[in-house]
Amino acid sequence: xxxxxxxxxxxxxxxxxxxxxxxxxxxxxxxxxxxxxxxxxxxxxxxxxxxxxxxxxxxxxxxxxxxxxxxxxxxxxxxxxxxxxxxxxxxxxxxxxxxxxxxxxxxxxxxxxxxxxxxxxxxxxxxxxxxxxxxxxxxxxxxxxxxxxxxxxxxxxxxxxxxxxxxxxxxxxxxxxxxxxxxxxxxxxxxxxxxxxxxxxxxxxxxxxxxxxxxxxxxxxxxxxxxxxxxxxxxxxxxxxxxxxxxxxxxxxxxxxxxxxxxxxxxxxxxxxxxxxxxxxxxxxxxxxxxxxxxxxxxxxxxxxxxxxxxxxxxxxxxxxxxxxxxxxxxxxxxxxxxxxxxxxxxxxxxxxxxxxxxxxxxxxxxxxxxxxxxxxxxxxxxxxxxxxxxxxxxxxxxxxxxxxxxxxxxxxxxxxxxxxxxxxxxxxxxxxxxxxxxxxxxxxxxxxxxxxxxxxxxxxxxxxxxxxxxxxxxxxxxxxxxxxxxxxxxxxxxxxxxxxxxxxxxxxxxxxxxxxxxxxxxxxxxxxxxxxxxxxxxxxxxxxxxxxxxxxxxxxxxxxxxxxx
Numbered sequence: 413x414x415x416x417x418x419x420x421x422x423x424x425x426x427x428x429x430x431x432x433x434x435x436x437x438x439x440x441x442x443x444x445x446x447x448x449x450x451x452x453x454x455x456x457x458x459x460x461x462x463x464x465x466x467x468x469x470x471x472x473x474x475x476x477x478x479x480x481x482x483x484x485x486x487x488x489x490x491x492x493x494x495x496x497x498x499x500x501x502x503x504x505x506x507x508x509x510x511x512x513x514x515x516x517x518x519x520x521x522x523x524x525x526x527x528x529x530x531x532x533x534x535x536x537x538x539x540x541x542x543x544x545x546x547x548x549x550x551x552x553x554x555x556x557x558x559x560x561x562x563x564x565x566x567x568x569x570x571x572x573x574x575x576x577x578x579x580x581x582x583x584x585x586x587x588x589x590x591x592x593x594x595x596x597x598x599x600x601x602x603x604x605x606x607x608x609x610x611x612x613x614x615x616x617x618x619x620x621x622x623x624x625x626x627x628x629x630x631x632x633x634x635x636x637x638x639x640x641x642x643x644x645x646x647x648x649x650x651x652x653x654x655x656x657x658x659x660x661x662x663x664x665x666x667x668x669x670x671x672x673x674x675x676x677x678x679x680x681x682x683x684x685x686x687x688x689x690x691x692x693x694x695x696x697x698x699x700x701x702x703x704x705x706x707x708x709x710x711x712x713x714x715x716x717x718x719x720x721x722x723x724x725x726x727x728x729x730x731x732x733x734x735x736x737x738x739x740x741x742x743x744x745x746x747x748x749x750x751x752x753x754x755x756x757x758x759x760x761x762x763x764x765x766x767x768x769x770x771x772x773x774x775x776x777x778x779x780x781x782x783x784x785x786x787x788x789x790x791x792x793x794x795x796x797x798x799x800x801x802x803x804x805x806x807x808x809x810x811x812x813x814x815x816x817x818x819x820x821x822x823x824x825x826x827x828x829x830x831x832x833x834x835x836x837x838x839x840x841x842x843x844x845x846x847x848x849x850x851x852x853x854x855x856x857x858x859x860x861x862x863x864x865x866x867x868x869x870x871x872x873x874x875x876x877x878x879x880x881x882x883x884x885x886x887x888x889x890x891x892x893x894x895x896x897x898x899x900x901x902x903x904x905x906x907x908x909x910x911x912x913x914x915x916x917x918x919x920x921x922x923x924x925x926x927x928x929x930x931x932x933x934x935x936x937x938x939x940x941x942x943x944x945x946x947x948x949x950x951x952x953x954x955x956x957x958x959x960x961x962x963x964x965x966x967x968x969x970x971x972x973x974x975x976x977x978x
Contacts, residue, residue, distance in 0.1 A: 416864040416973045418899065418953065421448050423868075441874050442882045445896055448867060449886075461885050463659040465633065471617040471624075475602035476593035480577045480618060481625045483592055487552045488515075488626075493522040495550040497541055498712075499557040499611075500530050500703035502645035502696045506638040507556035507579065507612040509715035514619045517630050524548065527708045531770055534799060535832045536825065537562035546572045554579065557611035560596055561825050563589045579614045581648075583811055583827055608649040608892075612642030613657060636661040637669045638715065643890070644688050645696035647829065650890025658888040662686065672714040675727035683960040688888045698727070701734035704771025741772050745779045748790060752780055759852045761788040762844045764800075768792040774801035774830070781805060785862050787813065787851055789833070791840070797822060798840060802831040808851075808859045816850045817843050864953055864973045867896040872903075872922045872929055880958050880967050901951040902977045903929075905944060910937045916971075920950075933971030940974060947976035 424432070424447040433443050435454055451457050459467070471477055487494055494515060498508035508525050515523055526545070528538045536558040542565050545553055552575050559566065559578035566576050566589035575592040584599050595614050597604040609617070616639050620632045640661025643654050650658060665673060666685040673695065677686070680694045699711045710729055717723040748768075752761050761780050768776070773790040780788040781803045787810050791800035804810035809828040818824065820843045824833040835843055875898075889895035900922060907919040916937040919930045931954055933940060943950065952974045959968040 415975075416862045418866050418973070418975075419863050420866045420869065420899075423448075438882065439874070439876075439879055441868065441870060441879050444868055445883070445886070463656045465656060465660055468620075468653055468656060469605050471621040474595055474597060474604045474614075474617060475599055476595055477618070477621050480593035480595055481621045483552065483575060483577060484515075484554075484622060485625060488518055488520055491521055492551045493549050494520055494524075494552045494554065495545050495548065496523075496525040497537065497545070497553055497555045497558070498525065498527055499535065500527050500708035501557070502699045503611045503642040504557035505699055505703070505708055505711045505715065506642040507615045508712050510612060510619065510635045510638045511554060511556060511579075511615050512712070513716060514622065514630075514632075514635070518622065518626055518628065524550075525712060527703075527712065529707055530703055531794060534794070534823075534834060536823075537565045539565060539568075541565070542569050542574075545569060545574055550574055552577070556580070556615055558582075559589065559591070560594070561585050561589075561823075563587050566590060579611060579618055581609055581611050581614060581827075582825055606653045608651065608654055610639070610642040610646045610648045610654070612639050612646075613648075613654065616657070633660065633664070636663075637665040637673055640665050641673070641691060641695060641699070644691040645700070647891055649892035650688070650888060651892050654890075655888060655893060658688065658890070662688070662691075662888060665691070670715065670718075671720045671723035672717050672726070674720060675714070675717075675723035676730070678724065678727075679731060683963070684958070688890050697737070698730040698734045701737040702730050704769070705733045705737055737772060740769050741775050744768050744772055745776050748776050748780055749783055752784055752788075758848055759786060759855055760848050761786050762791070762840075762847060763789075764791040764793075764798060764840060766793040770794055770799060774803065774832075777801050777803040785860070787855075789814075789831075789847070791835070793837075794834075796837075797834050798837055799834040800832070802826070802833065804829045805859060806863075808855060813847060813850045813854065817846045820846065865894065865897060866899045866953055869899045869901070872900055872926075875956055875967055875969075877958075877965070877967065880956055883956060884958055895955050897953055897955055897972055899951065899953045902949045903952055904949055908940065908944075910941075913937065916940045918971075920952075929969065931969035931971050933974070936971055936974070943974060943976050949977040951975050951977050 429443060432447060436443050436457055446457060451460055496508050496512050498504040512525050526541055528541055533540050537555060553569060554577045556579045560580040560582045569576060570590050578591045578594040580596045584596060597607045597609060616635060623630050623632055639657050643658045648654055676695050676698050702708055702711050714726040717726055748763055751763050770792050773792055777788045777790040785805055787804050789800055789802035791798045802810055810831055811826050811828055814824055814831045814833060820839045822834040826832055883896060903920040903922050905918050905920045909917045914935050914937050916933045917930060919928055921928055953972045954969045957968050959966050
């Protein structure tokens with residue numbers, strides 16, 4: 413791994429700090445963090461700490477929302493055959509479950525859902541999916557988390573009398589499918605105020621509008637646990653509407669989750685409420701795993717289950733699939749990292765091996781990016797084509813680089829940080845060359861630097877329980893709205909333990925006569941040993957949180973980086 417460059421955030425002037433301190437009536441640490449997040453008034457601080465669903469935008473501000481609502485209302489009134497067509501990841505399955513259940517509640521009788529087989533059909537709208545809709549005499553197809561680029565297949569659907577509504581958040585190409593309505597804030601002609609919604613977030617806005625138009629007493633907020641799952645898992649920016657939805661979605665997930673989510677939570681014993689990271693690492697992998705290893709339908713069925721005993725039984729399948737996924741993930745990642753290490757010097761990594769499981773190539777690409785800090789694409793063979801996923805480094809638009817190679821590709825899609833693509837085997841060498849050239853010509857020096865943002869350099873004595881509770885209240889954290897990272901310099905390590913050969917727990921003091929602190933560093937054992945062997949004092953960068961064990965609350969430090977004190 414590359415050495416990180418610590419980048420400290422700007423700090424307010426002493427005068428500003430004193431002035432805001434009298435307004436917020438809190439510590440210098442918390443006042444500084446609020447200032448860094450653009451909060452200048454008491455009213456802003458209150459809204460920040462207590463996000464209100466009343467601040468969500470009117471769903472009818474979204475382009476085509478009125479058309480989509482009218483067409484669905486017509487389909488309900490005429491008892492048409494409606495099919496919800498979704499992707500097989502967390503964002504797709506939560507989108508399908510949310511819209512399917514909402515349409516059921518609105519009285520839809522001839523209702524079905526369809527998820528493509530990742531291994532046989534690939535991502536997005538497929539020929540098999542459209543054939544299924546035609547066979548079932550579907551007249552309204554609602555595509556969720558897919559459809560934006562499905563020009564050919566949705567044109568074919570239209571010739572068979574099928575109207576399509578698209579609810580998607582992927583990049584919009586020059587050619588658009590002939591949809592009756594396209595709900596996608598990324599449309600150039602859409603003035604919706606927030607562009608960063610997950611697909612499930614867009615479906616939530618549709619359901620808000622539907623319930624309003626149908627004058628339904630149903631409450632769309634009942635679906636916020638599903639929306640929270642999608643936001644956390646799909647790595648969308650945790651700002652504006654996403655932060656509001658995630659804040660209230662976590663509350664729903666923690667206090668009154670639907671039975672399927674409740675069943676998945678039972679496998680994790682913890683006293684503290686679920687956070688965003690708990691959703692990302694403790695819930696989302698189970699939903700993703702079934703689509704990666706076999707077929708995603710059981711994930712939707714679990715999310716639609718209304719009885720806890722049944723949900724527990726259904727959850728066991730997802731848990732078993734996730735165990736199998738983890739083993740394949742580790743084996744394939746180890747192999748891919750070794751292959752990348754043996755490759756020629758380059759700005760990119762493109763790896764292919766027949767037999768790699770299609771369902772985990774995205775995970776492996778992400779692991780390679782973490783290790784080598786280069787835009788990465790991992791491919792495997794499916795039928796007579798190569799298909800795979802790519803992941804980018806922070807700040808670099810991978811979609812644009814792949815789009816540059818479009819003439820060589822059978823299909824592709826995605827966004828700045830993640831893409832999916834299919835290519836003929838004979839075109840792979842040309843793709844590797846063109847992709848490398850494009851990235852080499854557009855990758856800027858700052859992209860190559862692995863940065864560790866530091867919000868504040870501080871003494872450990874500032875980490876009081878009160879400050880830690882206020883930091884916790886700044887959640888939910890995520891992309892574009894990070895959890896604060898602190899730095900403390902010149903600590904002395906008194907002891908350490910290595911776990912599983914890769915994790916480290918260190919015990920240290922800031923001052924010789926001060927208290928003993930501890931911090932855990934995941935996947936940092938090797939880095940710690942290399943630095944600590946030759947240096948007695950270290951600078952540490954870390955996150956702070958409150959943990960609870962047997963009813964006792966304690967401050968937990970999680971290392972983000974460490975270096976020798978200079």
